[in-house]
Amino acid sequence: MPRLVAISRTIFSNWTLALGVLLLLAIILMALSAPYVFPGDPYDMVAPALTWPGTMPEVPLGTDSLGRDIAAGIFHGARVSLMVGFIAVCFALVIGILVGSLAGYYGGWVDDVLMRVTELFQTIPQFMLAIVIIAVLGTSIEAVVMSLGIVSWPTVARLVRSEFLILRERAFVHSCLVIGMSDLRIIFTQILPNALSSITVMSSVLMATAILMESALSFLGFGDPNVITWGTMIGMGRGQIRDAWYIIAIPGAALLITALALNLVGEGLNDALNPRLRKREV
Amino acid sequence: MNGTNLLDIRDLRVSPRGMTETAILRGVTFSVAPGETLAVVGESGCGKSMASLAVMGLLPPGLERRSGDILFRGEPLPVDDNTAMRKVRGRRIGMVFQEPMAALNPVYTIGHQVAEVILEHEDISAAEARLRVVELLREVGLPSPDRIIDEYPHRLSGGQRQRVVIAMALACKPDLLIADEPTTALDVTVQAQIMRLLKRAQNELGIAIILITHNLGLVAQMADRVVVMYAGHKVEEASVQTLFASPQHPYTQGLLRATPRPGRRRAGGKPLEEIPGMVPAITDPPSGCRFRPRCPRATRECETVHPAVRQVGDTIVACHHPGRLEAVQ
Numbered sequence: 001m002p003r004l005v006a007i008s009r010t011i012f013s014n015w016t017l018a019l020g021v022l023l024l025l026a027i028i029l030m031a032l033s034a035p036y037v038f039p040g041d042p043y044d045m046v047a048p049a050l051t052w053p054g055t056m057p058e059v060p061l062g063t064d065s066l067g068r069d070i071a072a073g074i075f076h077g078a079r080v081s082l083m084v085g086f087i088a089v090c091f092a093l094v095i096g097i098l099v100g101s102l103a104g105y106y107g108g109w110v111d112d113v114l115m116r117v118t119e120l121f122q123t124i125p126q127f128m129l130a131i132v133i134i135a136v137l138g139t140s141i142e143a144v145v146m147s148l149g150i151v152s153w154p155t156v157a158r159l160v161r162s163e164f165l166i167l168r169e170r171a172f173v174h175s176c177l178v179i180g181m182s183d184l185r186i187i188f189t190q191i192l193p194n195a196l197s198s199i200t201v202m203s204s205v206l207m208a209t210a211i212l213m214e215s216a217l218s219f220l221g222f223g224d225p226n227v228i229t230w231g232t233m234i235g236m237g238r239g240q241i242r243d244a245w246y247i248i249a250i251p252g253a254a255l256l257i258t259a260l261a262l263n264l265v266g267e268g269l270n271d272a273l274n275p276r277l278r279k280r281e282v
Numbered sequence: 283m284n285g286t287n288l289l290d291i292r293d294l295r296v297s298p299r300g301m302t303e304t305a306i307l308r309g310v311t312f313s314v315a316p317g318e319t320l321a322v323v324g325e326s327g328c329g330k331s332m333a334s335l336a337v338m339g340l341l342p343p344g345l346e347r348r349s350g351d352i353l354f355r356g357e358p359l360p361v362d363d364n365t366a367m368r369k370v371r372g373r374r375i376g377m378v379f380q381e382p383m384a385a386l387n388p389v390y391t392i393g394h395q396v397a398e399v400i401l402e403h404e405d406i407s408a409a410e411a412r413l414r415v416v417e418l419l420r421e422v423g424l425p426s427p428d429r430i431i432d433e434y435p436h437r438l439s440g441g442q443r444q445r446v447v448i449a450m451a452l453a454c455k456p457d458l459l460i461a462d463e464p465t466t467a468l469d470v471t472v473q474a475q476i477m478r479l480l481k482r483a484q485n486e487l488g489i490a491i492i493l494i495t496h497n498l499g500l501v502a503q504m505a506d507r508v509v510v511m512y513a514g515h516k517v518e519e520a521s522v523q524t525l526f527a528s529p530q531h532p533y534t535q536g537l538l539r540a541t542p543r544p545g546r547r548r549a550g551g552k553p554l555e556e557i558p559g560m561v562p563a564i565t566d567p568p569s570g571c572r573f574r575p576r577c578p579r580a581t582r583e584c585e586t587v588h589p590a591v592r593q594v595g596d597t598i599v600a601c602h603h604p605g606r607l608e609a610v611q
Contacts, residue, residue, distance in 0.1 A: 171383075171384035171385040172384060174385075175377075175379065175385045175447070175450065176387075178371050179376075179450065180368040180370070180372040180373060182368060193390075194388065194389055
């Protein structure tokens with residue numbers, strides 16, 4: 001409990017982090033409450049088509065060209081966006097940490113081989129690679145998650161490797177060797193916790209990127225047609241951009257706020273976790 | 283005598299991988315008896331630390347042991363077998379490094395880190411380990427160990443951290459402790475406390491200590507025997523009394539003259555002498571004796587043949603012209 005108090009104090013003494021966390025909590029709450037606030041399929045027609053926001057109390061954010069409730073789409077879309085972003089980042093973290101830590105710790109030929117593989121992925125434009133993977137696997141939500149994870153891990157691997165290159169020379173690593181600890185234990189229980197702050201900061205930014213990329217894929221029609229996402233909504237509204245711009249603007253704003261929240265969290269965490277900026281507690 | 287030695291290093295040679303010409307250790311031989319303190323002294327870069335890392339099987343990447351045996355209790359140490367060596371490190375041979383500031387992992391508590399050593403080598407529960415840790419922290423003289431056990435390293439002073447590091451090294455009651463410049467990073471009063479602590483631990487546990495240092499004051503106070511190293515060679519070995527009373531090798535004599543001693547102030551307040559020149563680069567060693575370019579006694583013979591190690595009185599020395607120099611005293 002005192003730990004929890006300490007954590008919340010850290011969060012709220014830093015307004016970037018506080019704002020980011022609040023926005024993110026609001027979006028998570030939206031995602032969690034979607035099936036209760038808007039039961040039923042968000043693809044159902046509920047009101048006359050092209051109802052402007054604020055004109056009908058039943059559909060406060062209006063409807064699109066097929067009479068689908070935009071508010072329901074936003075709530076249900078939040079589920080997909082957050083889930084896709086979160087799982088894709090987890091996927092990228094697992095591969096990236098494994099590759100980066102082994103390369104950074106062992107160096108030599110292990111490093112050479114792993115880094116050449118990483119560069120192979122980095123030389124292909126991320127978005128193109130994601131489209132190719134979806135083209136191979138089919139347009140399902142799993143394929144989208146997988147493709148986003150695959151294009152994101154090289155960045156993690158690079159970061160983890162650079163942290164390990166620095167940390168493995170630190171004397172406490174030598175101390176662990178000297179007490180007879182195995183390499184894998186040193187990597188995962190001694191060095192990795194020290195790299196965790198930069199990994200955390202990076203994952204929040206990475207998640208924002210993944211969510212944006214998922215929307216872009218959905219916009220282009222590479223998303224799962226069975227689930228509604230903000231990108232799908234923007235894609236479907238683009239025909240009415242001149243007379244009903246709100247169809248695009250509302251999911252666009254949701255996307256913007258989510259990406260902003262994640263970046264604020266990343267920025268705030270960086271300030272909070274960076275030992276050079278942190279004031280020493282007395 | 284070999285049967286009774288704890289550690290025997292015989293003709294140890296270490297070079298960078300793939301470079302047969304250059305060498306960091308050029309045939310170093312010494313041994314440590316159980317319970318004794320052996321000091322290894324020399325300037326920076328003469329191979330003191332490399333010898334100890336070779337014993338632990340922890341030579342930095344790119345260096346390899348080219349030849350030479352390392353015997354522990356008469357048995358060869360499996361220094362090339364990392365898995366086998368892990369059972370020796372921490373359990374049979376402990377090690378203390380120079381930098382107590384960096385030797386502890388900043389993300390774990392003191393207790394966690396000391397307990398890790400015990401749990402790595404012994405099959406006991408975490409609760410038992412914790413009791414042992416409190417006891418260890420008390421033994422190394424840390425105040426209120428049951429409070430310090432839950433502290434993070436950044437809350438401790440340098441001296442306290444070095445005590446924790448020593449507690450880690452002693453946790454499994456090793457037979458041999460290698461202390462690589464254990465007090466260089468500490469201020470003088472703390473140095474004395476740490477050395478007293480090591481001495482006490484040695485008396486209580488009967489461990490042998492290899493003290494790697496360039497502080498001759500520390501050597502005089504701590505060591506039983508001294509090995510002087512220069513550019514990868516052992517140049518002199520003697521008991522501490524013999525070495526300080528009658529150093530044979532000109533390098534040892536130079537080192538002694540370069541050490542300030544209270545109460546021995548020279549008449550006329552002459553500045554402290556120094557050994558001219560620098561330790562030669564390992565890639566470009568001088569011909570013959572490695573110390574020749576800096577040696578006041580160098581002759582034609584020294585230019586061609588590197589002196590073999592030989593016995594002079596009670597001293598083992600590698601010099602063509604050993605002996606006391608009139609100017610020394």
